[in-house]
Amino acid sequence: MDAIVSGQPAPDSAGLPGFDLASFAGQPLRQLDGNEILERQAQRESNARSYPRRLPLALAEGRGIYLRDTAGQLYIDCLAAAGTLALGHHHPATTSAIQRALADGLPLQTLDLATPLKDRFVSTLFELLPGTIAGRAKIQFCGTSGADAVEAAIKLAKTATGRHTVVAFSGAYHGMTQGTLSLMGNLGPKQPLGPLLPGVQFLPFPQLKRCPLGLGGEAGIDANLQLLDTLLTDPESGVVKPAAVIVEAVQGEAGALPAPPRWLRGLRELTRRHGIVLILDEVQAGMGRTGRPFAFEHAGIEPDVIVLSKAIGGGLPLSVLVYDEALDTWQPGAHAGTFRGNQLAMAAGTAVMETLRSEQLDAQAEAVGNRLHAALANLDSPMIGEVRGLGLMQGVEIVAPEGEPDALGNRPLDGNRARALQRACLQRGLILEVGGRHSATLRFLPPLIIQAEEIEVVVERFAGAVAEVAGCTDFPGAA
Numbered sequence: 001m002d003a004i005v006s007g008q009p010a011p012d013s014a015g016l017p018g019f020d021l022a023s024f025a026g027q028p029l030r031q032l033d034g035n036e037i038l039e040r041q042a043q044r045e046s047n048a049r050s051y052p053r054r055l056p057l058a059l060a061e062g063r064g065i066y067l068r069d070t071a072g073q074l075y076i077d078c079l080a081a082a083g084t085l086a087l088g089h090h091h092p093a094t095t096s097a098i099q100r101a102l103a104d105g106l107p108l109q110t111l112d113l114a115t116p117l118k119d120r121f122v123s124t125l126f127e128l129l130p131g132t133i134a135g136r137a138k139i140q141f142c143g144t145s146g147a148d149a150v151e152a153a154i155k156l157a158k159t160a161t162g163r164h165t166v167v168a169f170s171g172a173y174h175g176m177t178q179g180t181l182s183l184m185g186n187l188g189p190k191q192p193l194g195p196l197l198p199g200v201q202f203l204p205f206p207q208l209k210r211c212p213l214g215l216g217g218e219a220g221i222d223a224n225l226q227l228l229d230t231l232l233t234d235p236e237s238g239v240v241k242p243a244a245v246i247v248e249a250v251q252g253e254a255g256a257l258p259a260p261p262r263w264l265r266g267l268r269e270l271t272r273r274h275g276i277v278l279i280l281d282e283v284q285a286g287m288g289r290t291g292r293p294f295a296f297e298h299a300g301i302e303p304d305v306i307v308l309s310k311a312i313g314g315g316l317p318l319s320v321l322v323y324d325e326a327l328d329t330w331q332p333g334a335h336a337g338t339f340r341g342n343q344l345a346m347a348a349g350t351a352v353m354e355t356l357r358s359e360q361l362d363a364q365a366e367a368v369g370n371r372l373h374a375a376l377a378n379l380d381s382p383m384i385g386e387v388r389g390l391g392l393m394q395g396v397e398i399v400a401p402e403g404e405p406d407a408l409g410n411r412p413l414d415g416n417r418a419r420a421l422q423r424a425c426l427q428r429g430l431i432l433e434v435g436g437r438h439s440a441t442l443r444f445l446p447p448l449i450i451q452a453e454e455i456e457v458v459v460e461r462f463a464g465a466v467a468e469v470a471g472c473t474d475f476p477g478a479a
Helices: 021-025 036-044 092-103 116-128 146-161 217-233 261-273 295-299 343-358 361-377 415-427 452-470
Strands: 059-063 066-069 074-077 137-141 166-169 200-203 244-247 277-281 305-308 320-324 384-390 393-398 433-435 441-444
Touching: 021 074, 021 452, 074 452, 092 343, 116 137, 116 343, 146 244, 146 277, 146 305, 146 320, 200 217, 217 261, 244 261, 261 277, 261 295, 343 361, 361 384, 361 393, 361 452, 393 415, 415 433, 415 441, 415 452
Parallel strands: 166 200, 166 244, 244 277, 277 305
Antiparallel strands: 059 066, 066 074, 137 320, 305 320, 384 393, 393 441, 433 441
16 A cells, blocks of 8 residues: 555644654543533534534544544544545545646536536446446436435335335434435434334344344344245235335444345345345445445345445535436436535545545455454453454444343343443544444444554554443443
């Protein structure tokens, strides 16, 4: 890998530390209280704000994998805007692309009118598509978020098939609009709202350890596929044939849960056999994060629809659908949005895709991600129930060691310990998010440019936080 890929030192003023590993390692425990900006944020921003409650940070500057707060404290960013910043903060490729687009005088927003930059974006994306997808692909530019693209995917599938129901999976996260909330596994945001999008059938997402069917391993995969096959073929199942099945190849918000490749292949075979549109939500797992340009590639399948956002815009708002041209039966204006022509996002996104390809960042994510996974799995603590994930999309499940194991030997999930561990990590300079059931999984989503020596420091700091929390008795729910 070339030297551009990490937290390159940058000129600093007023004696502040540089954005590099030596400066990070030389800092004491971070102080997290008493920030006036955060106090004003709490007074003025919506009660729906979420991240500042667990990550009380007022951020001033970012370079590479590093962030600096307003107190001059340095952090390694293992959140990367929920996986959006594939190249980290202020990468030369993305900043140069944005600056060029501004200097060239391109209109900033063009609805769905053509520009040379948009044409280059589409060509670059199609060159990344695996297998035979590009040869039969159409693209739809959507609004500013992945949720809008998911809404578009559901509309496309219903229009093309003439059917009106959708299959989704437990643990799923596809957005926060009323339509996408209807596809969400997490009950919390849904319960206050009453009826959402009708016609959504939920099925269990396969897990090898915490198998929802109580079987585990390969037997759980077989039973899961058999259940879906039965629902689609049994005339008394009560389930009408859906327009689409929507799934994440790695469930991100559910705690970095990878779908078993054999299960995904079986799902593809079943949906093809029954004429059901298979939608792969690659919003968080796409653009090289799992060690492949697209996470579904690990299973060797080709979906009918691919949903892309986050990293595809290079840190700026953009979302797109890529889909089989056979589905392209909707009418002009069937899906639209004012900001679907965001030229700066297309410039930054093209730079991300070109850098992903030229620097082989998917291979980098696989190699460094395997190193991260192995190091985390090697930590000896009864608090750690499972380490799982692909590439640089890893999750560490936190359990209550004193709890009774279930029938498959799994200890109870412990969200209280996980939140205490998140704060202990933050004090050591690691920005991690919690996710999964009961918010009991620590999630690692660093930029794809992170290096092996930086991974070693991340694991070392995480191990220190685990040791601290293992000895604590003063957090809620602690023994």
